[in-house]
Amino acid sequence: MFTETKAIVLSKIKYRDSDLIVKCYTQNDGIVSYLLRGVFKSRKAYSKVAYFQELSQLHLVTDYKEKRGLQYIKEVKISYLYATLHTNVLKSAVVIFLAEVLSSALQEEEQNDTLFNYLEATLQWLDTNETYANFHLLFLLNLSKHLGFYPDKTEIDAPYFNLNDGEFQFEKESRYAISSENLVLLKQLLGTNFDTLEAVKINGTQRQAFLGIMLLYFELHLGAFKKPKSLQVFNEVFN
Structure with missing residues (x-):
């Protein structure tokens, strides 16, 4: 089931050769970690990494399942665009x-x-x-x-x-x-x-x-x- 939430990025770490794990504090579910598959495989996919700078404020559409350790992001956009941070x-x-x-x-x-x-x-x-x-x-x-x-x-x-x-x-x-x-x-x-x-x-x-x-x-x-x-x-x- 797809759900929407605001989120603040806390950390990110490269996983395997091409994936990224991003830890966020979300408005709907508190601390949630997301797996971004294949973001280091191509330039187009890598562009997604720019969204996940520390403390970025995002709006996420996610495939959220309560008991799953790593969640998946379907869509991401900036919720508040920082001018200076x-x-x-x-x-x-x-x-x-x-x-x-x-x-x-x-x-x-x-x-x-x-x-x-x-x-x-x-x-x-x-x-x-x-x-x-x-x-x-x-x-x-x-x-x-x-x-x-x-x-x-x-x-x-x-x-x-x-x-x-x-x-x-x-x-x-x-x-x-x-x-x-x-x-x-x-x-x-x-x-x-x-x-x-x-x-x-x-x-x-x-x-x-x-x-x-x-x-x-x-x-x-x-x-x-x-x-x-x-x-x-x-x-x-x-x-």
Whole structure:
């Protein structure tokens, strides 16, 4: 049965000599992997590969069968055409990094419109804005809300934030507690949105340190999460 869905590309890998496996986060079915047969056999078939750049937003017509491990795509077209994400060198670094984070963090094979809409809207914001040095920090923080471990702000005036418990505390109860400069930045990000993110002023060293904290936060709350291999290169770009 053919079905239609929007999809965001997370990763792709060559399979055998001429095939491609593409992992997507779809609006209808969560994480789905698709097998594209023969795309490296001819120039005409190879043109399809261009659709599947990291974080591309697509509209797919698929031959979807629930218990099949690899699904098949009948038709593909661009749902939203990026103006800058795949042509701007700095934004491309953000794309590669976030695609790797999402590929590791998103595991659910079920519909989640709220999460899909968040990814779709924030990536379009990044595409159309020119001040984005801290985008990835707020992106990850807000992503934690959709994954179930957004910081509990009940005691936000407390001097510590316990990464393991996901809450602000008045005593340092864990080796995973943060304070001082990192705590101030966390509170700033909790009180802002993407349109006011420019007001958060930090340097490259602070940005890199806080990113490490956010990735640790994900590791503590998502058992299968792994630090992105692209982290070192990404930090060099945004330091």
